[in-house]
Amino acid sequence: MSVLPHFSARRRAITAGAAAALALALTACGSSGGDHASASGHDRASGAAAPAPGKFDQADIAFAQMMIPHHQQAVSMARLAGGRASDGQVKSLAVDIEKAQGPEIRTMKGWLASWGKPASPSADHSMPGMRHGSGASMPGMMTGEAMSALKAARGHDFDRKFTEMMIGHHRGAITMAQEERRNGSNAAARKLAAAVIEDQRAEVGTMRKILDRL
Template identity: 50%
Template sequence: MITVRFLRRGLLAGAAVTATLVLSACGGDDSPSGSGMDHGATTAASGAPASAAANDADVAFAQHMIDHHRQALQMAAMAEGRAADAGVKELAGRIKGAQQPEIDTMNEWLTAWGKPAPMPAASMASDMPGMQHGAMPGMMSAEDMTTLMGAKGGTFDKQFLTMMIAHHEGAVQMAQQEAAQGSNADAKALAQKIVTDQQAEIASMRTMLEKL
């Protein structure tokens, strides 16, 4: 009887140990598998942010606004040595400080989207090769730019403000189109910033122009 009891106890203990090992093994399999699934989900989520996606409107906005900003920088650079009004000089400095970083940002977006950036020389005129005439509202023609470059003093100030108001109005129109048709959150946010900033500058320039 004693032998049988010990035998039964041994069998029960062995069964318990076996069950524990099996459960542990199953738990071990589930844990790495679960971690693997979580890791995969994390990788998928962090690999390419949703904001990296861009539609045709986003691409067109970045490409066109880069050219638009570049021309504004060219106009602002003319103020040095030509402008007479301190407010015009200060405005030109603000434009250079604000729009160059935006150009850099949009160039980075185009690279990330695998899309080409416009050539720098294209910003001199609105009827550039490969661009439909009038596709970028507010762009000055080559003749406009030449006229501004030849002006000085008060004449330059008035021409600069008049042209830059029209230029800003074009940028606002382009940005509003992006806000309505774009899909990229970052591009739409920049578009709204451009609308806000440049509408404020338009109001300021109109006031300045009235005083000249």
């Protein structure tokens, strides 16, 4: 049984709805020009992501570029739980995290492709202040040593390490999403950021309760 199925479903609906709306818009535009005319408008079921229509600024670019590796690490952590966790709620939460964040990675990569920006902040020389190639400088990112310790853990030890690490990871994502809400201008990016803040705060609350009983 999923711990927070309504949160994952809500976030999937946000990105899927944006993709479907853009696909219709691109179909209507046909072969005419425009900033996004050459981009794919597939929905999430196809495995591709649609660009975010409308204006965007450097805050939107930075949000997507930083949140992609941040989400990727969360997904990597979540995938470890299946064979290592002993607590059923921890396993269920890990499944929810992967289901929510995997598709969001594809969505944000689609945005950056449509904006003509690389998916990696370290490769974006137009934004020298946002080069976070090591990943560890991003809020909530785990170091290589911490990830190795999580991989080595099993059972109750894994449950505690995973929950403690994911709380910090989520708090970092919330910080990044709050920055997007303050400074971003793209409607789709701001909407996703709002969902991240709401849903990950709720998951942090759940994880704190899990820790209390572990």
